[in-house]
Amino acid sequence: MDFSPLTDALASKSYEKIADICDDLMLKVAAEGIAFQDEWPYVIHLLGYYYVNDINSARFLWKSIPSTIKDSRAEVVAAWKIGQHLWTRDYAGVYDAIRGFDWSQEAQALVAAFSELYTKRMFQLLMSAYSTISTQDTALFLGMNEDDAAYSDVQQQGWTLDPASRMLTVKKQPHVTEQKLDPSKMQCLTEYVFHLEH
Known part of the structure; x- marks a missing residue:
């Protein structure tokens, strides 16, 4: 084979x-x-x-x-x-x-x-689902120990740790939507503007 x-x-x-x-x-x-x-x-x-x-x-x-x-x-x-x-x-x-x-x-x-x-x-899931999450839950989702979850990868992503509560504040990634121009709608808009001008 x-x-x-x-x-x-x-x-x-x-x-x-x-x-x-x-x-x-x-x-x-x-x-x-x-x-x-x-x-x-x-x-x-x-x-x-x-x-x-x-x-x-x-x-x-x-x-x-x-x-x-x-x-x-x-x-x-x-x-x-x-x-x-x-x-x-x-x-x-x-x-x-x-x-x-x-x-x-x-x-x-x-x-x-x-x-x-x-x-x-899992990291993307956490960012989309949570605004705050415990270090314990973060560690569970990311397959690491709690200290690594609190201090390493997540802080590189801009998450912040409240040491007293052991809660992480999740930094949301900016949601970028790409607008696509539909040629038929562009044509319709062009005709409409042309009609208004003349």
Whole structure:
């Protein structure tokens, strides 16, 4: 089986393409009638879904994995633990599942990239949902200890800490909306102004 497109995507750190590449390869192999379960890169496939935030597809993949694979490959089960925590929105559990396994060389870079992306997503979630939040809750969402949550990353983003209450005031990012000009509306406006002038 030719996994070169997948290998190339991993090597170039094009992690956003992993899930689609795996899906295409799986369909191609299935169409050719080739048995592929034993050598399929299930861990990479699951992690690819997590990277693009497609938890439903990850669940369906997990259900299709033969029980012999689930029983014999601890890394597949470890990858699925991340998915379980994502599904239940157990934010701290996602980080625990990431850190709780010694990932193979093949999966390490993708796991690290997903962890970084997931932290960014959580940070954006906090900024959009909260005006103030406790350092304890911030630590839970961002997968770090309370001191790091209070003094490192969030303060770089302009958040301020009230040391007495251990509450962080969230600095909202300016919301920039891009206006798009509709050519037909521009034409209508031009005709209207022309009509007023003449």
